[in-house]
Amino acid sequence: MTRPHAVILDLDDTLFDDTACTHAGLGAVARAHGLKVDPAALFERHAAHIRAIDPLLFSGQLDAHGARVRRFSGLLTELGAADPDGEAATLVYRAAYRQHWRLLPGAPDVLRDLRAAGLRLAVLTNYVREVQGQKLAHFGLDALVDAVLCVEDVPAAKPDARAYHAACAALHVTPARAVMVGDSWEKDVQGALAAGLRAVWVSRTGRPAPDAGVPVVSRLADLPAALGLVPA
Template sequence: MCLDVDDTLVDSAGSSRHSLRALVGNDRAWSVWQRTTDRYYARFVTNELDFDTMRVERTRAFFAAFGEHLDAAEAERREARRMAAMQRAWRLFDDTLPCLDWLRGSGLRLAVITNAPGAYQRRKIAAVGLADTFDELVISEEVGAAKPDPRIFRTACDALGLHPAEVVHVGDRLDIDAQGAARVGMHGVWLDRTGTADRPTDVPTITSLFELPGLLMSDLPAVPAERRGASGRPLAQLSC
């Protein structure tokens, strides 16, 4: 079983909104921050910018959108303040720990597949109490390939010692997580926490990690039966 981190296990959008409020006093410009982040984070995952440069340049671009042009030093100071606020706000979703406990109790090996800088993501995983949860951490900066590149998914399968057809990957992005995994032969599952989008026909969709055990036990027959519900407890009694 492979899982994405941000907005799958960790409420990264929530912590980011909190950090924006700490930076400018409100989150009314959240949509501008999101668009700016998408643009600059794409440059990080393609190795055009290193992570620290990306963060500072994103902050400069955000303020420039409102007519305030910062020099690099001031942008770095503001970004440091925002980042500290965000790290204090890192939280797991309510369904994360119950689901991970069920997966572990079912005898599944667990891996993370995440597009992120290595040290930063490892620090985040430790900060939310998941440092000892996963058998493998597959991080784009360390692999040299980012989702949906097939190489990062194959790296995770190899690390788990399993064929892609034996591995499920769950993430909040339809294109880079669920469909990206499916293209290499894994079982891609889209976690659509809003539940408002049209459901795709090529991959299963869940709206909460509480739904994942039921999906694994009923709708993914290629997952070995002995690995589904090895805890011996009926699904109705599980906390996930």
């Protein structure tokens, strides 16, 4: 890859370990309600409720807390919980989720390295600033990037081309000079490529990319080499 002028990074499961936090929160909810359910199945059911409710959150019909209450009310009802109290479950979930906050290894270091190499940096996330801003500020990542674009800040969420173009505009670069980095093949790679950017896929399991032309990293420490900044 030829040297880019800017790098745009996803947040959840690219810099921040959202999957681990979510599993911790869901495990706490399951224990509080005496639910015997496979953790992987619970994770997928929870994700389905998020997908169903996110449009209400993104349109402003619900705030982040209200969206959580609605999804846990629905999830607990679906699982046959004796007391599907979404408010109580939200408090349990958030306490465990927040307790397990952590970055993926190397996140601050790689941002510092990219900045030291003279690249402009942005975070582009498909979630609300109320939540994502807290994560970035807690770990000091907001001070390591030039722009943060949450779902409220763009005309449409990834993989809509307008999301990536908004990030490029915030960094004052053309799409051809920018690289999108993220864990979602659809939202961080395919969408970026279709919008005229290049992309690097973060595949934590080491799974190869569906498109052999897309660089893949399994750890953030390998990102500078994938961007052509240092020898691979």
